[in-house]
Amino acid sequence: MSKTMNAHFFFAVKLPDETKKKLKEYMESVSLKLPFSRWVHHEDYHITLAFLGSASEEKLQKAARLIADSIRNEPSFTLHICKLGVFGKQDAPRIFWCGTQQAKHLHDLRSKVYSACQEAGFELETRPFKPHITLARKWAGTGPFQQSLLDVNSPFNNGHLEFEVSEVVLYQTHLDKSPKYESIAIFPLLAE
Template sequence: MDKHAHFFYALRLPEEVKQVMNDHFKSFKNNLPFGSWVHHEDLHITLAFLGSAPEDILSSSKRLVGEAINGFSSFSLEIEQLGFFGKEDSPRVFWAHTGEKEELKLLRNKVYNACTVAGFKLETRPFRPHITLARRWKGTEPFVMDKASDLWKRIQEGPIKFQAEEVVLYQTHLERSPKYEVISSYRLK
């Protein structure tokens, strides 16, 4: 195993949602100059970022996450709006928001807690469910969230609805595109 590899647990988006977002990226990229756009196959909702991982602790997390979410039911989500992290005029991350769904918070807590029991020291900031779309604003003009939201409304009629059905453990390969490889997968019932 690559000793520089990073791992994370995430809610996998259905392929049809990834394709809709890929179609939207064409309009976004032409109007919103970010430094890098996430490959549509890499779109996900992070539940627990592990970083580098010794094999024994990673193996333990796989077992504990599987036990923790065994019997967890799938649930519906909606991509309903856009947002950003960082400075208002030059965000470092541009993202899509899925709302504060109680089932998503509960699933995240189960995965997060299983990973801490396995021995990982995880991020302690509050969970803000999102799908990263792009990074590093590169525009010559300041970023304007209202313009991004108006663009979203023009290309998307209403929220994108989907069923959350799978948690995956991803390994990151920075030299590839798409860069995330599924290591383990857990279907929700």
């Protein structure tokens, strides 16, 4: 894990390739109707558990050891993508996302990862955890964004897109690349 202090790091739930592909197909079908400035590369889809920012090698290794220990006996579980939403101003959102159903397993996993990162010395965001997969950033429409646009051909209304959460990943951000997130450590959950 020899990385620089200038890089940013975060722990996240990795999405399976098949789920990323389905989300990509959906995004391609709606991107003309939803003009956002930047669409996230499908390889970068994830659910953030703890954003670390820049970090020393020592703190990263300590967090990795603590997380490996704390989630060693966590079972894999299924999540259902069931809704679309936005963060920011309702008429000009900064983030367009899809979210999952409330899942105790996900919140428990996040709590363990978050606590391990704090124990390793990281100062983390204190906002409530709102699990989501960022799809696009910065509204670029000529008119105001309307919430009704999210219902356009949404495959998530019935929660029928599901995936298995089987690992937590430590990612490094490369702002000059696309996809921009590099997996530098993997922490598997127990197979069901």
